[in-house]
Amino acid sequence: MSRIPADARFATRAVHAGLDPDPAYGSVIPAIHQTSTYAQAAPGRFVEDYDYARSANPTRAALERAVGELEGGRAVTFSSGLAAEHALITVACAGGAHVVLPADLYGGTYRLVDKVLSRWGLEYDLVDQTDLGALERAVRDETALIWVETPTNPLLNVVDVEGVVARKRGALVAVDNTFATPVNQRPLELGADFAVHSMTKYLGGHSDTVAGAVVARDDRWYDELRFVQNAVGAVPGPLDCFLVHRGLRTLHLRMAAHAENARAVSEFLRGAPGVEDVRWPGFSGMVSFRHPDATALVSRTRVFTLAESLGGVESLIEVPQAMTHGSVEGSAAAVPPDLVRLSCGVEAAEDLVADLAQALRD
Numbered sequence: 001m002s003r004i005p006a007d008a009r010f011a012t013r014a015v016h017a018g019l020d021p022d023p024a025y026g027s028v029i030p031a032i033h034q035t036s037t038y039a040q041a042a043p044g045r046f047v048e049d050y051d052y053a054r055s056a057n058p059t060r061a062a063l064e065r066a067v068g069e070l071e072g073g074r075a076v077t078f079s080s081g082l083a084a085e086h087a088l089i090t091v092a093c094a095g096g097a098h099v100v101l102p103a104d105l106y107g108g109t110y111r112l113v114d115k116v117l118s119r120w121g122l123e124y125d126l127v128d129q130t131d132l133g134a135l136e137r138a139v140r141d142e143t144a145l146i147w148v149e150t151p152t153n154p155l156l157n158v159v160d161v162e163g164v165v166a167r168k169r170g171a172l173v174a175v176d177n178t179f180a181t182p183v184n185q186r187p188l189e190l191g192a193d194f195a196v197h198s199m200t201k202y203l204g205g206h207s208d209t210v211a212g213a214v215v216a217r218d219d220r221w222y223d224e225l226r227f228v229q230n231a232v233g234a235v236p237g238p239l240d241c242f243l244v245h246r247g248l249r250t251l252h253l254r255m256a257a258h259a260e261n262a263r264a265v266s267e268f269l270r271g272a273p274g275v276e277d278v279r280w281p282g283f284s285g286m287v288s289f290r291h292p293d294a295t296a297l298v299s300r301t302r303v304f305t306l307a308e309s310l311g312g313v314e315s316l317i318e319v320p321q322a323m324t325h326g327s328v329e330g331s332a333a334a335v336p337p338d339l340v341r342l343s344c345g346v347e348a349a350e351d352l353v354a355d356l357a358q359a360l361r362d
């Protein structure tokens, strides 16, 4: 049981969440349980639910307690954000169900629904969720799930989660909280049924692991997610769980630094020649803009690394159409070819601005 008072502030909870000293030796950081199985005293006699490491692992359980605590629900973790999405859609929908997706979303989410799950009879509509009237019209009797991404990837639109929840009818609402993180937005407190994370991004925070999570508000859905986690088996390894858990402890500090750098970078870009449609939601480290020479520009930065992904302490730059969002090409969710997406890291803001200035000049 956590020693931290239940009313402790977010920063205090981020540092301590899920961490109790190891009962055997008192180590402040519990051991990484790199094991596939557990010794049993007699057939079927084992500690708690630790019979086999796909079913349960103490390092994973500690991370799940921490993520659940920070999002205000119960977390189940997976080997990637997409594995988490797959598990959630599996428990929320049956064949023939209808899903409402955002018209601007991570390409992999679209690919999962359009190329994999639609083969099992799942139907979907893409809707601009900043238009709550359009969302309301898209929700049908057989709509099982409304998938929300806010801010959206890559256009950084912000969706009113409470407004979506008010229009959900019989559907469940899942919010991909990867870009906002629980520092800025806690979907379960806004009435959503699930918060989803690619923990590969800000929660891990150091670009050194791939992992995902679903946080459920309701115990029934938590139990179903745990069942699918074991039945399908896309579990994260103990070292990955340890790395994400270590990252969580500085989440509040990193998110503040990411936001400060994103503010400085977006202010600079708004006055830069050739740059248009600069977007920063006012929190988090993601910035996007349009530039006619996008492909050449992203190859000229030195501090910003040209790479997919986001949310690490180092700054990254990419062209979504050519890199992360190829799977939405030709669909209603296609992204413009001149769009540049930045993940502002925690380096000195002046160096990030100078790097972009030289790349825009050359």
Ligand SMILES: Cc1ncc(COP(=O)(O)O)c(C=O)c1O
Pocket (backbone or CB within 6 Å): 080, 081, 082, 083, 106, 108, 149, 153, 176, 178, 179, 197, 198, 199, 200, 210, 211, 212, 309
């Ligand atoms: C918003 C969002 N959700 C989900 C994912 C998928 O996560 P993962 O790459 O960990 O599978 C990503 C990956 O970029 C993402 O940006």
